[in-house]
């Protein structure tokens with residue numbers, strides 16, 4: 001038996017660390033598959049309505065704040081980079097760098113949420129919300145262009161549901177990253193067990209990737225629209 | 228591929244692990260409530276699930292009782308129309324989401340998949356425990372919504388009824404189902420990773436027991452379909468809470484989209500509710516006819532085939548909802564296609580029975596019941612998949628009879644077959660052979676009485692979910708309610724004799740049915756880590772013809788046609804062709 005059999009990070013029901021890591025990797029990939037289907041339902045529904053009501057969707061999209069969304073995109077892409085650097089540090093056994101990279105990742109994620117919060121506040125202030133609170137000026141604008149205000153609200157439903165669920169995923173991600181940071185600080189992530197970092201990173205990249213789809217679908221759909 | 232066992236010389240067959248005075252097993256290594264609530268042992272978690280779903284089965288049964296009693300009279304015998312709606316919804320939600328979906332995967336899957344493939348536990352024991360807590364959280368919310376007044380939309384939750392119109396407690400119920408969906412995903416993921424990565428040496432894919440194949444296919448569906456219904460239910464909650472919506476036509480939404488998204492999960496979900504039963508049946512039929520399964524690969528791959536094709540036919544629930552004619556045509560064709568792998572299984576089971584030495588113990592009786600009832604349920608599915616006839620039959624009692632034949636006649640039978648087959652292993656006790664056979668027969672008879680009349684009245688136009696009906700149908704409804712009472716008694720009997728067996732039953736030997744699977748190589752009840760050392764598998768899962776288990780050792784003498792396996796608990800040592808030159812096909 002190899003020395004890794006006696007590794008303190010080996011869980012009792014596995015034969016060796018290789019099996020343990022194989023299970024963890026396969027498990028996270030399967031979890032990502034479920035996430036893709038979860039969002040896939042939303043993307044599918046969005047696609048259907050976008051094809052049905054292209055003009056309403058463009059108009060509604062043009063009212064969203066593209067600047068903030070661009071800043072947020074930069075935050076998330078950078079955080080994916082630092083997350084990947086964290087894996088490297090874990091592999092090389094550089095504990096300080098590992099903790100540093102993880103903390104930067106968490107900070108970028110938090111910055112994303114803060115910006116998102118400001119953006120929501122602005123939307124609410126402008127009554128850019130579906131349902132009873134829907135602003136009359138948006139209503140009139142749609143009518144004046146011969147469009148159906150109900151479908152403007154439909155777009156807004158998608159906007160809030162999609163970014164809301166994505167935001168929850170970011171929060172969960174921050175939690176996971178902080179947990180790994182804590183584990184790294186305690187010294188329970190030796191190089192042979194770097195896959196813990198890798199698993200969190202896979203989740204984080206997925207959250208990031210989903211944003212890369214949300215950004216064009218929601219913010220850029222109406223980018224060419226003139227008011 | 229073939230292995231000649233005899234060539235390594237006579238295999239020293241260690242005597243099957245017989246119960247020592249007090250060997251440490253998974254049950255007696257801790258008695259406190261915390262040792263159960265914080266356990267990460269897959270066997271204990273299986274038992275936790277067993278206890279919980281039994282409670283929900285009773286709860287769902289009570290709701291069914293209300294429905295059936297109310298239908299005794301054409302204008303409703305006992306409850307108001309509104310309460311009737313709530314009763315059948317509670318019945319559907321409880322039975323589907325909180326009994327049938329977790330029934331076999333979460334109880335027997337948890338308990339036996341690691342043992343059958345020679346592992347110490349599932350890949351993620353903590354996730355497994357978490358899945359039970361998530362499940363209970365969802366169940367408590369759902370029960371709360373029932374107790375607070377119930378939901379009146381039917382289990383299908385179609386908007387705008389479930390979002391704008393209904394005055395009932397839709398939100399907690401839907402959130403409960405939403406949450407419990409994650410436990411289903413967790414179980415599926417756990418089982419799938421375990422099957423991929425934790426098989427014992429020699430346990431190739433071609434040697435996996437068919438139960439494992441069936442649960443692999445089930446897990447695939449749980450993993451890929453459940454997230455879609457999760458997001459759909461979430462949208463219902465948002466729509467109802469915020470007064471905004473994606474399915475509400477008044478703000479541009481489309482209710483048909485809900486139906487598509489709902490059935491994209493719920494049609495595959497009906498295969499979550501039958502594939503595990505098919506897996507159990509494949510184990511039991513071979514064991515009790517003492518024959519190798521006929522067409523191992525066909526049965527194994529048909530499970531995967533059902534899982535895959537099952538994703539492509541959801542819209543057969545929507546033929547009259549206004550979908551395009553060409554779509555309907557395609558979905559009709561694909562629905563008929565899925566009957567092919569189902570039929571493959573039935574033919575192979577039948578061929579397995581042919582000229583077998585069949586003994587009719589309770590697991591076998593339930594399994595035979597499964598085969599017969601599933602054939603009827605599956606064939607009537609074809610009537611419904613046919614476009615022309617479905618226009619007549621849609622939303623009638625014919626549909627109700629169809630799906631009860633597959634779900635109750637199929638899966639619940641399979642569940643009871645599994646329960647009786649593995650009970651000695653799980654508890655270390657034998658139950659009453661006579662009473663269990665009687666219960667199986669009563670259940671099968673009661674089932675026929677309950678649901679055959681429903682085909683007839685459905686065909687003659689009695690709609691489902693209506694509390695009232697024309698007088699001509701009364702006699703059939705009375706028949707159905709009478710049958711349901713017999714069925715109810717049949718279901719209560721196992722509760723009694725199985726419970727009694729825990730206290731008074733004779734101790735079970737390690738392998739009471741003389742079965743071949745690895746799970747029977749552990750003592751009854753199994754020790755904490757299942758196997759003292761990782762078993763080495765040398766042959767396929769059903770070598771009954773030559774009488775060796777998967778480790779190539781001889782089997783104990785099988786229970787005869789009439790003798791009570793409990794009386795044989797004293798036997799030791801292997802019987803069967805041990806030292807012969809045997810060719811084992813693996």
Ligand code: HEM
Nearest residue numbers: 497500501543544562605608609611612621622630633634
């Ligand atoms: C053998 C292949 C099968 C075919 C071709 C088939 C076909 C159908 C069709 C076309 C319907 C819709 C009828 C209507 O609403 O007008 C239906 C309903 C249903 N089937 Fe099947 N079925 C099959 C097997 C199963 C199995 C194995 C199960 C479950 C274990 C099942 C459970 C159900 C349920 C629950 C419904 C009714 C859902 C509802 O409206 O509440 N079916 N089936």
Ligand SMILES: [Cu+2]
Nearest residue numbers: 494541543544
């Ligand atoms: Cu279906």
